[in-house]
Amino acid sequence: MSLDKILAISGKPGLYELKAQTRSGFVAESLADGKKLSVNMRHNVSVLSEIAIYTMTEEVPLKEIFRRIQEKENGEQAISHKESKKAIEAYFREVLPDYDEDRVYASDMKKVISWYNIVQSKGITDFSEKEAEASEEE
Incomplete structure (x- = not known):
């Protein structure tokens, strides 16, 4: 499974x-508990492969940040997204040192860390460029 099929739905916790x-939307399945959910077009939905984080010079795709976390943690889980704001910011600075502090909030960092832990626990661990190229060819 690639990040092209993983969704974040506003107002709903976790990933799908x-x-x-x-006709009116789509069916998504929670990665947390496997429950299916009917989502209509009124929901704000983001595909993980389309999300990027601002830095001082560019936007870094989420899969690149996931890859950096994976390297830092040797393929294991990252810190908990429930850590203190200072701990989250320090961790994120190690992963993405030049993130734009004016546009990337602690809540964004918590989401990224939480999402990484979810996809990692589900065995979605290939964040390489090959994955992106293969999905573009399909």
Whole structure:
């Protein structure tokens, strides 16, 4: 499974896998508990492969940040997203030293860390460029 099929849905905790499209939206399955959810077009939905984090010079794709966390943690879980704000910011600075402090908030960092831990626990661990190129060719 690639990040192209993983969704973040506003107002809903956790991450979801895109299962099927319907006339009025789509069906998603929670990665946490496997429950299916019907999502209509009114929901604000983000595909993880399309998310990027601002730095002082560019936008870094989420998969690149996941890859850096994976390297830092040797493929294991990152720190908990429930750590203190200072601990989260210090950890994020190690992963992405030049992030834009004016546009990237602690809540964004917590989401990124939480999402990494979710996808890592589900065995989604290939954040390399090959994955992105393969999905673009499909």
